[in-house]
Amino acid sequence: MKVIAVHVDRCTGCKTCELFCATERGSEGKTLLKAVQETPLPQARVRVEGGDGVSVPLQCRHCLDAPCLDACLTGALARDEETGMVWVKDDRCIGCWTCVMFCPYGVIYPWAERKMALKCDRCMHMESSACVDVCPTRALEIVEINQLGEVFAEKRRSAASVAAAVAGKGGAVVLDLAK
Amino acid sequence: MNEANFDLVVVGGGAAGFNAALSCRARYPEKRVVLVDQEPEVGYYRTLLPMFMAGKLPEEKLFFWRPGEGMGLEVRTNVKVRSLDRQAKRLTLESGETLGYQCLILAPGGRPVVPPVFERSVTPDGVFPVRSLGVAREIKAWLLAHRDIVVLGGGLVGSKTSVFLRLAGFSVTLVEREAHILPTVLSANTARPLQRHLENMGVRVCTGTTIDRFKADAAGAVKAVRLATGEWVPCGTFLVGIGSTPDVGFIRETDLMRDGELVVSTTLQTVDPAIFAIGDAVAIQTPDGARAHPWTWPQAVAQGKLAGTNAFSASPRPLKRTTRVNAQNISGVPLMILGGPGVGSSIEARPGPGEGVWREFFLDDSRIVGGALVGDIAGAGPLHFTMANAEDVSQRVAGLLAPRTRAFRPSTWTRLGQSYRARNFAVKESTPC
Ligand SMILES: Cc1cc2nc3c(=O)[nH]c(=O)nc-3n(C[C@H](O)[C@H](O)[C@H](O)COP(=O)(O)OP(=O)(O)OC[C@H]3O[C@@H](n4cnc5c(N)ncnc54)[C@H](O)[C@@H]3O)c2cc1C
Numbered sequence: 001m002k003v004i005a006v007h008v009d010r011c012t013g014c015k016t017c018e019l020f021c022a023t024e025r026g027s028e029g030k031t032l033l034k035a036v037q038e039t040p041l042p043q044a045r046v047r048v049e050g051g052d053g054v055s056v057p058l059q060c061r062h063c064l065d066a067p068c069l070d071a072c073l074t075g076a077l078a079r080d081e082e083t084g085m086v087w088v089k090d091d092r093c094i095g096c097w098t099c100v101m102f103c104p105y106g107v108i109y110p111w112a113e114r115k116m117a118l119k120c121d122r123c124m125h126m127e128s129s130a131c132v133d134v135c136p137t138r139a140l141e142i143v144e145i146n147q148l149g150e151v152f153a154e155k156r157r158s159a160a161s162v163a164a165a166v167a168g169k170g171g172a173v174v175l176d177l178a179k
Numbered sequence: 180m181n182e183a184n185f186d187l188v189v190v191g192g193g194a195a196g197f198n199a200a201l202s203c204r205a206r207y208p209e210k211r212v213v214l215v216d217q218e219p220e221v222g223y224y225r226t227l228l229p230m231f232m233a234g235k236l237p238e239e240k241l242f243f244w245r246p247g248e249g250m251g252l253e254v255r256t257n258v259k260v261r262s263l264d265r266q267a268k269r270l271t272l273e274s275g276e277t278l279g280y281q282c283l284i285l286a287p288g289g290r291p292v293v294p295p296v297f298e299r300s301v302t303p304d305g306v307f308p309v310r311s312l313g314v315a316r317e318i319k320a321w322l323l324a325h326r327d328i329v330v331l332g333g334g335l336v337g338s339k340t341s342v343f344l345r346l347a348g349f350s351v352t353l354v355e356r357e358a359h360i361l362p363t364v365l366s367a368n369t370a371r372p373l374q375r376h377l378e379n380m381g382v383r384v385c386t387g388t389t390i391d392r393f394k395a396d397a398a399g400a401v402k403a404v405r406l407a408t409g410e411w412v413p414c415g416t417f418l419v420g421i422g423s424t425p426d427v428g429f430i431r432e433t434d435l436m437r438d439g440e441l442v443v444s445t446t447l448q449t450v451d452p453a454i455f456a457i458g459d460a461v462a463i464q465t466p467d468g469a470r471a472h473p474w475t476w477p478q479a480v481a482q483g484k485l486a487g488t489n490a491f492s493a494s495p496r497p498l499k500r501t502t503r504v505n506a507q508n509i510s511g512v513p514l515m516i517l518g519g520p521g522v523g524s525s526i527e528a529r530p531g532p533g534e535g536v537w538r539e540f541f542l543d544d545s546r547i548v549g550g551a552l553v554g555d556i557a558g559a560g561p562l563h564f565t566m567a568n569a570e571d572v573s574q575r576v577a578g579l580l581a582p583r584t585r586a587f588r589p590s591t592w593t594r595l596g597q598s599y600r601a602r603n604f605a606v607k608e609s610t611p612c
Contacts, residue, residue: 070484071477073226075243092240094230098506101515102477103560110513110556 001084001145004122004129006057007155010139011048013055017131017140018044024130025123026111040113045120046131047109057131057140059120060107062086068119071102076117080124087121184279186210187490188270189286190260192221194476195458196286197244198483199490203284204251206488212252213278217259220312226476228315229340232322233347241312260287260429265451282490285430285441285449285456286483289423289474294331296390296404303395306417309340318418325415326350329404331390333360335505335516337420338377342510345382352383352412359386364505364516368528369551372535376512393417423474425460442470445497447486455490457482463501471501478503500567506559513556517541517566518549529580538580545573558582 019032026042027035035042046059062079066086069077076093079086095115100108109118122142123129132140143151186207189200192214200214214221222244230236246254259273263283270278291308305325307318322328326349330341333355341353355362359370360377377384385406392405403413427441435441435449440462447455447463458479462470482498489495505516512535520526520541528539536554540547547566552559562579565572572579 067477067481070480073476074224074240094227094508096226096506096508097513097515097556097559098477100556101504101506101559101563104564106558106560108560112511112513115508 001062002122002142003062003145004059004120004132005141005143005148005151007137007139007141008054008056010137011050011055011057012137012139013048013050014136015048016134016136017046017057018048020130020134021046021120024126026118040111043109043111043118045109045118047107058105058107059131060086060103061105062122067102067104068099068108071098073098080121083122083124085121085124086119087124088117088119090116093117181274181276182279183213183276184211185213186280187212187282187284188278188280189214189284190216190270191286191288191458191460192216192218192254192256193225193286193288193458194479195288195483195486196284197222198480199284199286199455199457199487200252200254201250202484202487203490204487207491208251210491213255214252215255215258215260215272215278217257218311218313219256221254221256223312225310225312228309228312229336229343232309232315232318232340233343233349234319234322235343235347263430263433263435265433265435265454268453281453283454284486284490285427285454285460286458286479287426287429287460289459290426291419292422292424294390294419294421296393301399303393304398304400305415306393306401306419308419309336310423318416322349322416325400327414328352328416328418329354329390329412329414330418330420332419332421333357333384333386334363334420334422335361335507336422337418338373338509339507340418340420341377341382342380345377345380346510351381352385352414353377354388354390354406355384355386356389357386360384361516364519364549365551366520366526366539368530369537369539369553372537372553373509373512373514376509376535380510423459427460440470445501446489446495447482447498448489448495455486457486463498465501471503473501473503475503475505502563502567504563506556512554513552515552515556515559515563517547517551517563521548524548527576527580540576540579542572542576545571547572547579 022042022044023032023035025045027038029035046057048055048057050056062085073096074092074094076089077086077099078089093116097110099117100110111118129142132142187203187210189196196214200212203210204212223241227236227241231241260270261273262271268280291310305321307314328344328349329352330337331354333353337353338360341351345351359367360374361370374384388407390404391407393401394403396402401417403411404417405411425441441456441460442462442464443449443456444464447457449456459474462472465471485498503518507514521543524541524543526541530537538552538555540550546569
């Protein structure tokens with residue numbers, strides 16, 4: 001199963017992921033310029049939360065034993081058999097918000113104007129995920145869940161050099177937009 | 180006499196029973212499973228009936244299963260169970276036929292409580308309980324010519340029904356015996372903004388009173404009901420939503436009952452380990468000795484899935500949560516109900532900011548035991564699990580009442596027993612921003 005992983009140490013809290021998620025997945029116009037002029041304002045399925053110097057983009061974790069799936073009162077929430085993603089069938093969602101109450105991570109967002117629960121489905125029907133594509137610091141990455149162990153190992157290997165580099169720049173993070 | 184034998188018999192094809200039968204089939208494909216229900220149709224969303232009755236939902240969207248979809252499941256409708264013989268491991272149906280079982284899952288749900296005013300008289304036409312699809316269809320048809328509605332019972336079902344009917348343009352009067360609507364789950368403070376909202380929508384809300392008389396026309400249809408205050412309210416339709424009571428008549432004579440209740444352990448087993456019971460029909464004995472009655476749709480589904488897998492397991496697993504929480508969107512006003520106050524629990528509340536917003540918790544020994552969010556449901560999910568995990572919140576009440584973010588401390592995320600925990604990589608201490 002492919003999931004979106006978050007490198008918390010790379011997130012600068014810029015919210016580019018939110019903007020482009022809302023534009024790509026929530027707007028009619030599909031460009032930022034058109035999206036900001038739409039009513040209701042398009043909403044994102046990923047939200048950057050944080051404070052105290054730490055920011056983190058939060059989105060659905062597609063829990064194996066997902067409480068939201070049991071909670072849905074209308075049959076709007078389902079797991080896609082092929083990708084394993086939990087997604088919302090918009091035409092069946094009535095916006096009762098029961099799933100919101102059953103998400104332990106707080107990552108199902110009520111979109112009141114459209115009476116629709118919003119959640120990340122990893123853009124599973126698209127070639128790639130909007131947020132991952134636009135993240136300027138590559139804080140978001142698509143990984144195969146079984147390979148998370150390897151990613152962690154790689155992370156540990158590079159941790160020392162990253163820390164050294166950050167310290168060397170006086171604490172500022174270098175955004176390498178060309179990469 | 181006809182006799183058939185099965186590995187598993189499930190009584191009741193509501194959310195609980197249906198999910199039990201399906202999960203057992205998925206886990207033990209070799210087992211012979213039969214599901215029986217007295218209704219002509221099963222596999223539908225009871226929760227959507229108010230919307231359906233109001234004409235706001237096409238009938239096909241009511242169903243999560245249709246005959247023919249099989250899934251290896253034998254489903255028998257229009258079949259009522261009359262009695263249970265535990266020694267012989269056999270159920271007797273109204274038809275006289277018997278069903279033998281290795282394992283039995285009881286999921287008969289609840290049946291609507293009948294208001295005293297109709298107890299000793301012939302119920303006129305136009306009076307309906309809100310519970311089953313069959314009756315909901317009758318209501319939908321009846322409403323076409325009888326648009327003045329009185330709804331008795333300001334609980335969740337009554338309130339929700341009133342809202343959907345009002346939104347569809349019907350004239351609605353909601354009658355609640357207690358001083359405010361949703362009396363068992365909300366305090367006066369959290370109920371007040373909701374009640375005002377209903378009134379602004381055009382629902383007439385009569386609290387602190389009930390119906391003590393009715394009048395029928397020559398054809399035997401209801402035409403008015405009398406409030407205890409003496410006022411007659413004309414109505415062509417009278418809907419009853421004053422709660423449900425476990426539909427356990429067919430096992431009342433067995434020794435499965437405890438103090439009048441069908442009690443199960445957290446593994447959903449009755450005193451007879453071959454008999455499970457789930458959903459709106461049961462009381463769950465929790466490890467601390469209390470009895471929980473989590474009669475909600477999410478609980479019925481979760482219990483059903485668990486009972487289906489526990490049925491033939493050598494080490495049945497316990498239910499993760501027994502919370503009775505509920506969410507509603509009352510025509511634009513979001514409402515989250517965590518539960519009613521316990522005896523002696525303290526209250527922490529935060530009104531506003533803004534009209535109609537109120538967040539309130541009931542605390543017992545620094546643990547959240549109930550409360551409600553009206554108008555502002557930020558952080559509702561993590562809050563629910565903070566309650567379900569019985570976390571000590573003494574240092575966090577202010578933050579929970581007015582959350583800065585929509586998700587709480589990472590510790591909440593990692594204590595949920597999920598197979599895939601927080602997928603974030605660890606924060607490094609030197610993280611600059
Ligand atoms: C109008 C309405 C709105 C609701 N809205 C919400 C909501 O918004 N949120 C929420 O959480 N919950 C809601 N609920 C409650 C929720 O629907 C129930 O908690 C849930 O359906 C319980 O499921 P169950 O399987 O235990 O029982 P049921 O769904 O009642 O199913 C029991 C089945 O067993 C059958 N049965 C009973 N006795 C026998 C017998 N002797 N022989 C054969 N069959 C039998 C019955 O006919 C029935 O089909 C609502 C309920 C109603 C009526």
